[in-house]
Amino acid sequence: EPEVTQTPSHQVTQMGQEVILRCVPISNHLYFYWYRQILGQKVEFLVSFYNNEISEKSEIFDDQFSVERPDGSNFTLKIRSTKLEDSAMYFCASSRWTSGTSTDTQYFGPGTRLTVL
Amino acid sequence: RKEVEQDPGPFNVPEGATVAFNCTYSNSASQSFFWYRQDCRKEPKLLMSVYSSGNEDGRFTAQLNRASQYISLLIRDSKLSDSATYLCVVKETSGGYNKLIFGAGTRLAVHP
Numbered sequence: 001e002p003e004v005t006q007t008p009s010h011q012v013t014q015m016g017q018e019v020i021l022r023c024v025p026i027s028n029h030l031y032f033y034w035y036r037q038i039l040g041q042k043v044e045f046l047v048s049f050y051n052n053e054i055s056e057k058s059e060i061f062d063d064q065f066s067v068e069r070p071d072g073s074n075f076t077l078k079i080r081s082t083k084l085e086d087s088a089m090y091f092c093a094s095s096r097w098t099s100g101t102s103t104d105t106q107y108f109g110p111g112t113r114l115t116v117l
Numbered sequence: 118r119k120e121v122e123q124d125p126g127p128f129n130v131p132e133g134a135t136v137a138f139n140c141t142y143s144n145s146a147s148q149s150f151f152w153y154r155q156d157c158r159k160e161p162k163l164l165m166s167v168y169s170s171g172n173e174d175g176r177f178t179a180q181l182n183r184a185s186q187y188i189s190l191l192i193r194d195s196k197l198s199d200s201a202t203y204l205c206v207v208k209e210t211s212g213g214y215n216k217l218i219f220g221a222g223t224r225l226a227v228h229p
Contacts, residue, residue, distance in 0.1 A: 033216070043161060043204070043219040055214040091160055093217075106217060108160040 002026045004109035006092050012115045013082055021077045021112045023092030032075045033093040033106060034067065036060070043091065049075065082116045089113050120144065121220035123205050129226045134195045138223045140188040140205030149208035149215075150181055152190045154201045155222060161204055164190075195227045 005024045013019050025032050034046040047057040049067050066078045075094075079086055093106040123140045130136050142150075150167040165172065167179040167188055178191040188205055205220040
């Protein structure tokens, strides 16, 4: 069964450093998402991406964050200058469609645990 | 007001018990609803979609009451492997794109 993959599984970084989290969505999916989950809290939407553009972003997704699809398979989340409060689990998700059909289920990757020291 | 609200639990039940989780959502325009399951430090996994007429998948039954903006999940004959956090999720659509809004989850612990 196809699945979303993410690398690395755990990233430790110093405050102020840049990090890039990588995701490989399911191959025939067109819509891509990043969510984050701070330890002990709920999963929160960060950004959605379609056709090489951000389609929606949350208040959390400020100028320190960016997303990119550098090639036909990878989808990345970059945090330019990490802060302590960026420590969280970051989940990538993808879906075939975006609305109106039963096939628009979002499938989640296993996550990258980011620890900012 | 929280967008999706759930009782955090934990619910501690013996094997074989029936347990019910409730959820309320604030956006009356929401169209799609789901239950996801999340094991400790793992990704959310879709358990089932929730349809207006109610739907069942084996031991799991989901109900939706749009008038009350209320969603429920019933688990019958609980197994040890059902121990997890159950996330009530609402899909919001804007401009043709969607995002998932998660509740904080209800923790279930099934014991022998």
